[in-house]
Amino acid sequence: MPEVEGDALFDAASQACAELPGLPMVEVGTYCGRSTVWLGAAAQSNKSLLFAVDHHSGSEENQKGWEWFDESLVDLSTQRLNTLPTFLATLRRAQLDDAVVPFVAESLVASMQIISEVAFCFIDGGHGETPTQIDFAAWAPKVAIGGRLAIHDVFADPRDGGQAPYRNIYRPAIDSGEFVEMLSVASLRVLRRVEKNLV
Ligand SMILES: C[S@@+](CC[C@H](N)C(=O)[O-])C[C@H]1O[C@@H](n2cnc3c(N)ncnc32)[C@H](O)[C@@H]1O
DSSP, X not given: OOHHHHHHHHHXXXXXXXXXXXXXXXXXXXXXXXXXXXXXXXXXXXXXXXXXXXXXXXXXXXXXXXXXXXXXGXXXXXXXXXXXXXXXXXXXXXXXXXXXXXXXXXXXXXXXXOOSOEEEEEEOSOOSHHHHHHHHHHHGGGEEEEEEEEESSOOSSTTTSOSHHIIIIIHHXXXXXXXXXXXXXXXXXXXXXXXXXXX
């Protein structure tokens, strides 16, 4: 995540927490915690909480043979990717343990446990067709009126990047009439919920 997107995420999340005190935030897809540092800082400075959801086994593109594979994240005892130790170290270094609750689970499973409405939901999990459809259906309904739905890697033009977050999260949110776009920075989009009927 480029710094310009992280700073925008921090500002948007801080604003949402201030407007909706008492409601938590959710991040879907933390990897090693880079975006979590911005969101966690927003939660901490507003006395809110961030549920940071990830199964920590990495997405498809993080696996061996793919573009974003990092050998140092492989757990030698299982030979599988495990980003949890690095994620926890990031939280400790950033002194965010009191503001971020690591939720180690499949996104859908976590969504069934986090039953509260949320002030801010950032979706940056699996970027394929099915995971983006699942994440939209699971998490968008939790965004409170006035809350924000933030989406990463939104590319309207296929020449710029994969289409699934655009097609399966951004578009249905906007087309529902329940969200309006507030902010667009690089591939980050932040939408604000204005109605709550359909999604
Ligand atoms: C693009 S990375 C997140 C990057 C992070 N937001 C950042 O900016 O630093 C996607 C993450 O989503 C996680 N992920 C993918 N599919 C998931 C699922 N179905 N449930 C939980 N986590 C998932 C992967 O393990 C990976 O860590």
